[in-house]
Amino acid sequence: MIKAILIFNNHGKPRLSKFYEHYNEDTEQQIIRETFHLVSKRDENVCNFLEGGMLIGGSDYKLIYRHYATLYFVFCVDSSESELGILDLIQVKVFVETLDKCFENVCELDLIFHVDKVHNILAEMVMGGMVLETNMNEIITQVDAQNKMEKSEAGIAGAPARAVSAVKNMNLPEMPRNINIGDISIKVPNLPSFK
Amino acid sequence: MALKIVKGSIDRMFDKNLQDLVRGIRNHKEDEAKYISTCIDEIKQELKQDNIAVKANAVCKLTYLQMLGYDVSWAAFNIVEVMSSSKFTYKRIGYLAASQCFHESTDVIMLTTNQIRKDLSSPNQYDTGVALTGLSCFVTPDLARDLANDIMTLMSHTKPYIRKKAVLIMYKVFLKYPESLRPAFPRLKEKLEDPDPGVQSAAVNVICELARRNPKNYLSLAPLFFKLMTSSTNNWVLIKIIKLFGALTPLEPRLGKKLIEPLTNLIHRKIHIFSSHKMLCSQSHLIVSLSRIAVLISLSSGMPNHSASIQVMKYLGLLAMSKILKTHPKSVQSHKDLILQCLDDKDESIRLRALDLLYGMVSKKNLMEIVKKLMLHVDKAEGTTYRDELLTKIIDICSQSNYQYITNFEWYISILVELTRLEGTRHGHLIASQMLDVAIRVRAIRVFAVAQMATLLDNAHLLTGNMQRMGICEVLYAAAWICGEFSEHLENPMQTLEAMLRPKVATLPGHIQAVYVQNAAKLFATVLKNQEGNTDSTAAQETSQLMIDRLPLFVQSANLEVQERASCILQLVKYIQKLQQKDVEVAEEVCALFAGELNPVAPKAQKKVPVPEGLDLDAWINEPPSESESEDEQPKAIFAKEEPKHSRPRHTEVDEKELARRREARKQEQANNPFYIKASPSSQKAYQEAPGVEHIPVVQIDLSVPLKVPGLPMSDQYVKLEEERRQKERADKKKKEKKKRKEKRSGRGRKHDSGPESEEDITPAHMVDIVTEEMPENALPSDDDDKDPNDPHKALDIDLDKPLADSEKLPVRAHRAAEAPKSPAEDGEAENAASQEPKKKSSKEKREKKKDKDRDRKVRIKWQKDYKSSKHKKKKQKKEKEEKEKKKKKKHHHHHHHSDGGGEESVQNGTVEEEEPLPVSVYDIQGNLQDGSQVVVSVIFENKCDSFLKSMEFNVLDSLNSKLQRPEGSGPHDGLTVPFQLPPGVSNEARFVFTVQSIVMPQKLKGTLTFIVKNEDSSTHEKLDFKLHFTCTSYLITTPCYSDAFAKLLESGDLKCSSVRLEGVIMPFHHLLARICFHHHFSVVERIDSCASMYSRSIQGHHVCLLVKTSGQTVSIDAKCDEPTLLGNVLDEIKQTFSQC
Secondary structure, three states: OEEEEEEEEOOOOEEEEEEOOOOOHHHHHHHHHHHHHHHHOOOOOOOOEEEOOOOOOHHHOEEEEEEEOOEEEEEEEOOOOOHHHHHHHHOOOOHHHHHHHHHOOOOHHHHHHOHHHHHHHHHHHEEOOEEOOOOHHHHHHHHHHHHHHHHHHHHHHHHHHHHHHHHHHHOOOOOOOEEEEOOEEEEOOOOOOOO | OHHHHHHHHHHHHOOOOHHHHHHHHHHOOOOHHHHHHHHHHHHHHHHHOOOHHHHHHHHHHHHHHHHOOOOOHHHHHHHHHHHOOOOHHHHHHHHHHHHHHOOOOOOOHHHHHHHHHHHHOOOOHHHHHHHHHHHHHHOOHHHHHHHHHHHHHHOOOOOHHHHHHHHHHHHHHHHHOHHHHHHHHHHHHHHOOOOOHHHHHHHHHHHHHHHHHOHHHHHHHHHHHHHHHHHOOOHHHHHHHHHHHHHHOOOOHHHHHHHHHHHHHHHHHOHHHHHHOHHHHHOOOOHHHHHHHHHHHHHHHHOOOOOHHHHHHHHHHHHHHHHHHHHOHHHHHOOHHHHHHHOOOOOHHHHHHHHHHHHHHOOOOOHHHHHHHHHHHHHHOOOHHHHHHHHHHHHHHHHHHHHOOOOOHHHHHHHHHHHOOOOOOOOHHHHHHHHHHHHHHEHHHHHHHHHHHHHHHHOHHHHHOOHHHHHHHHHHHHHHHHHHHOHHHOOOHHHHHHHHOOHHHHHOOHHHHHHHHHHHHHHHHHHHHHHHOOOOOHHHHHHHHHHHHHHHHHHOOOOHHHHHHHHHHHHHHHHHHHHHHOOOOOHHHHHHHOOOOOOOEOOOHHHHOOOOOOOOOOOOOOOOOHHHHHHOHHHHHHHOOOOOOOOOOOHHHOOHHHHHHHHHHHHHHHHHOOOOEOOOOOHHHHHHOOOOHHHOOOOOOOOOOOOOOOOOOOHHHHHHHHHHHHHHHHHHHHHOOOOOOOHHHOOOOOOOOOOOOOHHHOOOOOOOOEEOOEOOOOOOOOOHHHOOOOOOOHHHOOOOOOOOOHHHOOOOOOOOOOOOOOOHHHHHHHHHHHHHOOOOOOOHHHHHHHHHHHHEEEEEEOEEEOOOHHHHHHHHHHHHHHHHHHHHHHHHHHHOOOOOHHHOOOOOOOOHHHOOOOOEEEEEEEEEOOOOOEEEEEEEEEOOOOOEEEEEEEEEOOOOOEEEOOOOOOOOOOOEEOOOOEOOOOEEEEEEEEEEOOOOOOEEEEEEEEEEEEOOOOEEEEEEEEEEEEOOHHHEEOOOOOHHHHHHHHHOOOOEEEEEEEOOOOOOHHHHHHHHHHHHOOEEEEEEOOEEEEEEEEOOOOEEEEEEEEEOOEEEEEEEEOOHHHHHHHHHHHHHHHHHO
16 A cells, blocks of 8 residues: 655655554654655665665655655555555656656656645556556546546636636746747847736 | 626736746745735635636646645535536646645535536546546545545446546545445456556555555455566566565465566566565475575675665665564574674665564574674764664663573663763663663663662763753763662762762753652662661761751752652651661661562553452443433443443453463463563561561672672673683583582573583573562453554444445435435434444454444343243232343443343243243344344343253234235244254343234234153153233434424424423433433433423334433423334333432
8 A cells, every 4th residue: 555645845844645554644744754864865876775764654664755856755555555556656657657648757846836736646657655556647647538538528618717827827926037039049138027 | 798708718818827926935035924924815815806717717726735734624615616617627726726725624525526526427537537536535424434435436447547546546435434345345346357557457456555555355355466576567466566565475374476477587587576475484395485586685785886776775675684584583693793783774764674574584593792882883883873873772672572692781871971971862762771671670780780770870970961962961860860779889888878969960960850859868768777787876967967957959950859758758867867866776777768669560550450250340430420411321321231441351251260371371371481480579578587688689799700890890791701701611611511500590490511502501691580570460451452443444344245235335415305314314324334334343253243333223022921921920020030130230231331232131930849941031122224124122031940942933913014024935823933942051042033913002912932851761741821012112212312303303293292200300400311222222412401392203214302301309290203103102101210229
């Protein structure tokens, strides 16, 4: 069984937390902090397994993690899961690649702003602490179908809302300021905030 | 209308959505908390609006805030609202929020049952999917029970997407509602061969989880899995199946052989399946693979540049080895060097794994060497966590199985002392407890230990030097205690006493100071004793003066314990000083204060003290005051059988013989074990013989080991010395020296071979006497008390191969026709089931028992015996006896809430002079709740004569109303054969089923028992007439009822009234109630002073309500029932009960 799936960045800020066992909010935050503390102090070239922190159940549970650029993906599992299996699940076939496909070159910002979508993708992969599907294509098909449904439900009424959110996104401070067209580089002035 | 929608959505555009919230939080880095609190206020406003879109948006934001650690449970109801939206978009948001923050104690969950059921049967597969996903996170026992059947239907849905989710969620349902396992299992099994790989994988997943906890129930699936393993290509499924086989093979050795081939194939195909192959350990044949793992590790350790994936393999290899170690320690031990190398790895996870392995690898031979290596690592290790881990491991390794591998305890003490020099460890108390344990249990080492501890105390400033070392100062606790308790071994007690009373001590934690003070007193006694022999009494007086000077410091301590002890001892010393000044010899008396030996007591000893014969721990010592029980429950608690409060098996059941046998066996075992020496000198003896020198097993100390090591010892010395000692020993053996060794040297005969030394050859440097921990006399060896009674998997240990019974069907939703929603019995039962589910029922039998218990209530009536008219005079006597019997039974129930009708003894009703076989005496009538017209009568037949009884036939003359159920094809007057024979003095129980049509009247049935009495020479046919008395109360079933349901029932007006008065009842009111409860199967609903309401229900569903009032000796009972005749009869019977007493 998988007890928890956590994604946090290099500073320990949670980007996604999914607990398959109930803890209250404070304990959840403590677990995230403790896990971050355990994982972040490890070198890059060491193995991806370690024993769980005290809060999550100690040495009966294993933390299996991967570190990508700014993000840590951590699965906390018990002895019935195969370590390599989970490691594969995070990367090679499933989780990160699905995110990559769904967000087109996923980066931390995608996870920050669309945590609900990440949850929906995760729900197609792991359910109630057990692995539901390991086939990436199948997951993507289901996620796409659901997104399509969502869009069709929004219909016309949803259009203005989408437009507004597009306008809002225009104002993102993260928007690129340099656009290179061939040799000429045009400086886009830093737009003042609309507020 | 359309305009309104558009307007709503335009309004909505300017609401903050999730992205805005996230952006806002990022822009308010400085005052994040403040910003979020304003956002929460906004969300609260949004939740108040009617527009579901606005609500959904708010809930979506709440989900994000929940991740950041904000409690959002206050919005639980709004989440349910959003869940019940008809639009998928919102539904999904709602379910996501619910899955993140709902849990078992969220009360709105019960509102969701119908919504979830609706979603599960939705035509849109994603609605169903989202509901299943959500449910998997917050399923409760109630939801599981109510929805189990719906989910089971979904397991054969046409869409594989739904099927796989439904299959997977079943595991969660099983956990919460174990009763569903058996009915659902066949379908689950079917899904193993589902055409869709996803469904298949889900089914494998669920069965693996189930089988991991209770493998034996799943052995029958092995062939199926075997097939899957050879055919499947899905790695995930393969890994799971191999894990499953890992759990199954220990139970079925033949499986192992079969598995070799496919597994080896798999290994060749994919190396990475390796990791899951921990099952290898169960087969010696597969040791081949072990060497591969070893190769893998050596390969990876040989590589110069450690890439992460090689680290991964190394880790997995070590993990696999630790599993193999359990069954094949030898083969792992050969890789010792490799594993020790891993201790140097830069990866902490790998080091920890290697440490785990070392634990299992030590032997007498290599313990010192391994610990030495570990000590080196302790010095090198930088991170405190790893160092602490090393420390605990060293202690674990050394102390495992009762110090089995330690040959030289002086070495061990010095190791412990060395460990105290670690900086900043948290494990001071661990070291301390080891020191205490060793010093107490190994008598031979005390002299050495005391010397070491004295040194420690002397150098205490090293340990308490800086605050960071606070953890380690725990050691001083042990040191002080050991020095005090065994002060007779101290070289220079005066110096130690001085050290213990230094002002610096006051900076130690309170509990340590307390020990210091107490043990200073012990030391003082020893010092006095030594000094009193001298002619010069000034030395003794100086010692007293020292105490008087130093103790006031502790008297001022802020710690209560220290203060109390110090002031107490201070006064004592002052008094002693006074006596000393008068030249009175006091040493003897002072020593008596601390005389006697403290024996180690096993941690579980208290729990294992058996309950003495005749002591009933559940009996009231004083009757509880009647005022406090107005809340009702109390009488019910005594009589209601369905509340098993004590799940722990009671020890008293074991008979004396068995106890003695076990005790003997245990003694035998201990006697045979060279490391156990019975703690024979009891404390009193030790006290009488003062410093009982004879009792201390004399230690033959090797001359090569110096007794006193000045300063702190170096454990390394011991390694060397040990080496030399062993060598010398071997040399001695070679020469076959003729000098007689002292017998005490070794308990075991040694082989005189000159080959490499085996485990047994290594003799301990000391003949070590490890005192066993004391257990109470008669303690029962039992292992099961370690198990966690709350483990949810225990309830899932269910036999799956047994065919399904009708009663096991999952509850199906149906319109309630017969049962009104407030029907107390129904509610009560549901309540019962819910509350009992998670507990007990680990075995099939228990299940069965429980079922019996729930459905049938035992009714007992009298056996009216009419056996030859001449015996009528015996009748009265018999009745009395039965009465007694009943009381006995009452007690019986009181003790064992599980009591089953079969367990009772029969009344002795025949007498020897009659010389006649009188087989029967007691019977029970059990109403069957399931079938309102069935009654089960259990009869216990007992053979009281000296002859053999056979061919017993039981026959009852049917009345219009009641019929004995006979097998098909037999006539209405045929008897039923009793399915057993009775040798002399034997009793047995048979059950007969009766069909009863109307239960409103009591009735008597006449019957005959015919049987053949067989003597050595002749056999005669005999006949016994009897009457079966079916009273009306025997159709009543004790059913709990709650006061509100009871009130509604009375208000409903369907019930007819009747009343009765009892005069001259002289018994306490609660006795009276208890009597009604017991004899007439009522339960108390509510009790207020001298007035109580009671409830019961007949097997055909009649409600019977009583209002019992008492004033003086008059008891009035007002009763209501929907069947007046029944009520009248029940009241008559109640009256009769009280007229008899």
